[in-house]
Amino acid sequence: MQQEHSRKVKIPFVFILKIIGVIISLSVVFMFPRTSDNEVIYQALKGINSFLIPSIVLSVIRVLIISVYNARHANRDVRGNFVLGINRLTAIINTILFVIAAMVTFGINPIDFLTSLTFVAMAIAVLFRDYITNLLSGLFIMFSEQLSVGDRIKVGEHQGRIIDVTFANILLQNEEDDIVMVPNNQVFTHPMVNLSAHRSNLFTVKFELPLNLAIDIKTLEQAVQDTIRNHPNLDTENIPNLMVEEIGKDFVRYKIELYAVSSSNKLHRALENEVLREILIFEHDRTKSSAP
Structure with missing residues (x-):
């Protein structure tokens, strides 16, 4: 009974709401021709669709990739970072899609906007270099087989069990049950020992x-x-x-x-x-x- 309960498929309410939103917005676009009176509404719907449609496609691709991965590794003992990495990467892409959709809503061409902000973007990259490095390091950790949630590791002077991996930090629970946030790039810049390899x-x-x-x-x-x-x-x-x-x-x-x-x-x-x-x-x- 417990196994049957754990196998129940969760209803993807957010995915369903996205589909309903696309259907409604496309219906409004096709039912009411574009005129000068409804230009603002038309532009807003265009922005909504430019986010919802790619986001739906991205969700389908994400589910297919995870399903194929789980099917290929059904009979093998694998570390669970791949699914975590896919979920985090999907969140990043959805954020980028939302920003592009906001530009479209306000009539801004995303390509022209990015081109005009090339030097500003370079300055932002320099200012937020540490965060960007941690983000990329977090993605490397999520898709690697070296570390996984639940492992006991030692990074520099910090030691504990990994309870989560975010874009900025690895969350460790130490022996005193304190939560220690270790920046992701420390895994690559400091000596790291995976204690679970021998002491799991x-x-x-x-x-x-x-x-x-x-x-x-x-x-x-x-x-x-x-x-x-x-x-x-x-x-x-x-x-x-x-x-x-x-x-x-x-x-x-x-x-x-x-x-x-x-x-x-x-x-x-x-x-x-x-x-x-x-x-x-x-x-x-x-x-x-x-x-x-």
């Missing part, structure tokens, strides 16, 4: 305990290690130790790094729940034994 099975369990229970950490560590030892879904060659992350006024925050047998997020969550369940039992038993 690594995941971290974080928790905190009241300060009065933290003194019995050896007992907790032994209980967690007993849970991990000989676990069928964990790599138990090296039994990890609890690491103290932070000591607060009335709490201690810990973390433990574990290696699962696969990189499945579902498996990681299940294993994390097992470890946290053991910690809850420990906390309950210690709280109960210390009660008067």
